[in-house]
Amino acid sequence: MRRLLGVRSEGKAKGAKITDLSKNEVLLVNIGSLSAGGRVTATKDMKSRSGELEKRAKIVLNNAVCTEVKEKIAISRKINKHWRLIGWGEIKGGMKMAI
Secondary structure (H helix, E strand, C coil), X not given: CCEECCCCXXXXXXXXXXCCCXXXXXXXXXXXXXEEEEEEEEEEEEECCCCXXXXXXXXXXXXXXXXCCCXXXXXXXXXXXXXXXXXXXXXXXXXXXXX
16 A cells, blocks of 8 residues: 555645654554554564565554454554554564453
8 A cells, every 4th residue: 555545635646655654653553343542662674585575563552452463454544633544464473461
């Protein structure tokens, strides 16, 4: 996903470009049917086994979430007072908590 739909931009451009995640940025993460707010604590660029560049971000969620590794997530950013989908990802790891 390289452009945002429904966001006005200057000139004849079709949509605003999506910038990379930055440290301390507040995001909305959708995991299955659950929405949880979170803050980016770290970002890293890594090469995958196939040689492609992977962008990874560590997000600390405001609430605990029950999920599994490799589950798909949707990432949204607040733009012009509205949450806009900026991309998707996959859970790579997390912490187990006693309930």
